[in-house]
Amino acid sequence: xxxxLRTVIRRDLxxxxxxxxxxxxxxLFFVIVVSLFPLGIGAEPNLLRxxxxxxxxxxxxxxxxxxxxxxxxxxxxxxxxDQMLLSAAPLGMIVVARVFAHWVVSxxxxxxxxxxxxxxxxxDQSLLGVLVLSLLLGTPILSLVGAIGAALTLGxxxxxxxxxxxxxxxxxxxxxxxxxALDAAAAGLGPAAHFLVLAGLLxxxxxxxxxxxxxxxxxxxx
Amino acid sequence: xxEAHDLAATRxxxxxxxxxxxxxxxxxxxxxxxxxxxxxxxxxxxxxxxxAPSAGEVRWNGENIRRLREDYATHLxxxxxxxxxxxxxxVAENLEVACSLAGxxxxxxxxxxxxxxxxxxxxxxxxARALSQGQRRRAVLARLAVSESLPLWIxxxxxxALDAAAVERVRSxxxxxxxxxxxxxxxxxxxxxxxxxSATDIQLG
Numbered sequence: 533x534x535x536x537l538r539t540v541i542r543r544d545l546x547x548x549x550x551x552x553x554x555x556x557x558x559x560l561f562f563v564i565v566v567s568l569f570p571l572g573i574g575a576e577p578n579l580l581r582x583x584x585x586x587x588x589x590x591x592x593x594x595x596x597x598x599x600x601x602x603x604x605x606x607x608x609x610x611x612x613x614d615q616m617l618l619s620a621a622p623l624g625m626i627v628v629a630r631v632f633a634h635w636v637v638s639x640x641x642x643x644x645x646x647x648x649x650x651x652x653x654x655x656d657q658s659l660l661g662v663l664v665l666s667l668l669l670g671t672p673i674l675s676l677v678g679a680i681g682a683a684l685t686l687g688x689x690x691x692x693x694x695x696x697x698x699x700x701x702x703x704x705x706x707x708x709x710x711x712x713a714l715d716a717a718a719a720g721l722g723p724a725a726h727f728l729v730l731a732g733l734l735x736x737x738x739x740x741x742x743x744x745x746x747x748x749x750x751x752x753x754x
Numbered sequence: 755x756x757e758a759h760d761l762a763a764t765r766x767x768x769x770x771x772x773x774x775x776x777x778x779x780x781x782x783x784x785x786x787x788x789x790x791x792x793x794x795x796x797x798x799x800x801x802x803x804x805x806a807p808s809a810g811e812v813r814w815n816g817e818n819i820r821r822l823r824e825d826y827a828t829h830l831x832x833x834x835x836x837x838x839x840x841x842x843x844x845v846a847e848n849l850e851v852a853c854s855l856a857g858x859x860x861x862x863x864x865x866x867x868x869x870x871x872x873x874x875x876x877x878x879x880x881x882a883r884a885l886s887q888g889q890r891r892r893a894v895l896a897r898l899a900v901s902e903s904l905p906l907w908i909x910x911x912x913x914x915a916l917d918a919a920a921v922e923r924v925r926s927x928x929x930x931x932x933x934x935x936x937x938x939x940x941x942x943x944x945x946x947x948x949x950x951x952s953a954t955d956i957q958l959g
Contacts, residue, residue: 535854535859536857539851540855543840546847550842611834611837611838612840614834618802618803618830618832618856619824619827619855620828620855620856620857622824753805
């Protein structure tokens with residue numbers, strides 16, 4: 533089973549590499565949205581510092597949404613999804629491999645870029661680590677939960693919009709806790725509690741979403 | 755052994771077929787024919803377990819395939835009418851991924867040999883986007899040449915878009931599989947003669 537999962541991850545990363553422009557779109561979107569706020573609001577350090585966590589997190593949510601629509605769509609259209617449903621490995625495991633590859637391609641770059649972008653908001657240097665860690669724990673949840681929506685809206689007309697309606701409300705707890713970690717750290721309370729809740733959500737999502745994604749994919753294939 | 759019991763499928767309001775029953779033993783060929791839209795592909799997808807039949811069940815060695823899931827899939831090669839080729843991967847990469855997904859990893863040399871067997875020698879490293887329709891079909895069917903160990907082949911229109919030479923190659927691969935004691939289910943419009951120890955025909959519609 534492990535060789536199959538390795539193949540799936542390798543395939544997804546290879547495809548992402550050969551279609552780099554698709555990946556770059558979502559990452560550039562993140563960079564541009566985050567950069568627009570300091571430009572629009574102007575140089576008011578206190579205000580910028582206050583909105584930084586929320587702006588970066590909301591931009592990460594939206595950037596994740598952009599890449600979600602592509603997660604299963606082309607595999608559904610060209611019949612590869614059927615082959616995955618008929619694979620020798622359980623569909624739930626294949627789904628985990630695919631979500632992991634999706635996160636590496638579209639979540640990890642956001643985590644890496646976030647401290648650089650946070651400089652535009654004059655975020656305190658001690659908070660940069662908190663920002664990175666909160667995104668590192670939070671973005672995999674976005675990929676896992678978003679994949680349910682991506683699987684449910686496969687093959688629907690206007691699926692992209694429906695996907696946003698389905699998934700964005702589910703992102704709310706992650707957004708509140710993720711951005712809250714920075715607020716708590718800035719207020720001197722320490723982000724530990726927020727990190728623990730995020731880690732708990734990540735464990736819950738990794739345990740249960742693969743079955744929901746697999747069930748949704750089976751329905752879409754019929 | 756593959757058995758269908760009282761199988762029925764519907765598309766929207768239409769009943770595509772109902773009360774279908776057959777059993778397929780080692781070395782047997784099942785040919786499904788019928789007009790466009792008569793439910794050939796639906797029947798094949800139901801036999802794979804991709805489509806839930808509206809009534810009846812499909813059994814593999816006596817057990818419902820909807821319960822067996824990947825335990826059934828490990829015995830199965832399904833070539834659908836969609837190519838399942840990734841335009842950005844080369845012919846060899848596509849074949850390696852497909853085989854690995856099916857749980858039968860192939861070495862690079864074996865993949866090359868299979869691609870040559872389908873007459874695509876020298877094109878292994880071309881991206882699938884550079885292939886013509888018939889060549890794409892050949893690239894998909896190269897899986898037949900490395901799937902001898904899978905007892906059940908389910909092929910949806912394997913001869914479509916192929917030229918005479920490729921039809922001949924696929925025919926001999928299918929014939930060889932039947933001679934080894936494999937089972938084959940296929941749909942076709944062409945009158946392709948396949949030598950089989952036992953053959954059943956199902957006419958839909």
